[in-house]
Amino acid sequence: LGPCEALGREAFVERLRAEGQARYHDKHPFHLLMHEGKLSPEQLRAWVANRYYYQTRIPIKDALILSKSDDRAFRRMWMHRITDHDGEGEGLDLWLKLADGVGLERDAVMRYEQVLPAVRFACDAYVDFVRQHSLLEAVASSLTEYFAPDLHQRRAAAWEQHYPWVKAETLQYFRNRIPKGKRDADQTLEFVVARARTAELQAACVAALVRKCEILWALLDALQLHYVGRATR
């Protein structure tokens, strides 16, 4: 196969997996500290408050993805992602419950008071990326979902073990996302693999996934710098 020929299905999936795996933010120092039980209540609260801004961008980027598709079947398949976060008692409400659980003031979280400039910039950059790229690239940027359920699972276990002061029932967001994330990831991967039929499209999908990983990493860099300091680890 020459360098400009498209990869076969399995090789392309493996390429996406490898590029994502290498860059996924589960390996970020801030997450390592979190999962080893080394974050203080203040640091954990900072993560919850800052990550809330990211959570609020999800239904916005998913509405943009919907608006890029001319295919009703696709829109029907993607639609539930918006309600999964916006719906009564769904994602955003569960995140606010988590905020309660770590002792944050809910109204301050909803006003984004603690959100760091670089976090806001990174999250808005993600929405801009989705707005400005093709449907295929926008969907490919969601492929980080592929790695999320495992991270949620490890996170829920680590929090129960290391942060017993956070009530277990407020961790429902992480548990809820495990099955939903797996279903979403399967749909996303299927869509990307079916449509990225040329080497150029496959490269664009890999680039979209890499950019998304960089954005998630940048979010944690801001927390690391502000709440941990680079000398800590």
Added chain:
Amino acid sequence: LGPCEALGREAFVERLRAEGQARYHDKHPFHLLMHEGKLSPEQLRAWVANRYYYQTRIPIKDALILSKSDDRAFRRMWMHRITDHDGEGEGLDLWLKLADGVGLERDAVMRYEQVLPAVRFACDAYVDFVRQHSLLEAVASSLTEYFAPDLHQRRAAAWEQHYPWVKAETLQYFRNRIPKGKRDADQTLEFVVARARTAELQAACVAALVRKCEILWALLDALQLHYVGRATR
């Protein structure tokens, strides 16, 4: 009151009503012919096939409107508009039933085969308008809803009277839209009136409504020119 002061609630609503009323496409010659029973089966079919393209743009523009709002309560309120068209057995399916009812080949309709260039341009321009303007202006452009239920009501009656060859049960789209359109129009008007608090914002809302009326009018102009010819009336 000086010319740059915002209108009061009632005066602003009246202004929107008057500007919309004067320009709404219920007075377009093609609609007049339709409601007087003067369209041939071929002309009626052309309208159904061309208007289908407009119908397919509705969930796309509504997804763009969703993506423009940072307010979850607004998104929850607006959300149902997408499913009202995309959902199983909902708007787009009912329109395809109407296409069956007038004797069109459903697959050809779904492939937009009969859609005139100027119709495609007008409908895409509507989506572009929504994409490029503020949330308030995008919502204001939907204010044509305010006039739609009455038009649907008159249309359903006119078709039953004048086009008995179209099975009455295939007219369900029009009947369905009457209560939904009223609810939508109330929400839209409430949103616009509550947020257009300056003369500049009010003027931008009126301009958005006027542009939308022009777009709907242009769609019918294309049908009039191609299927009726300007000498007919």
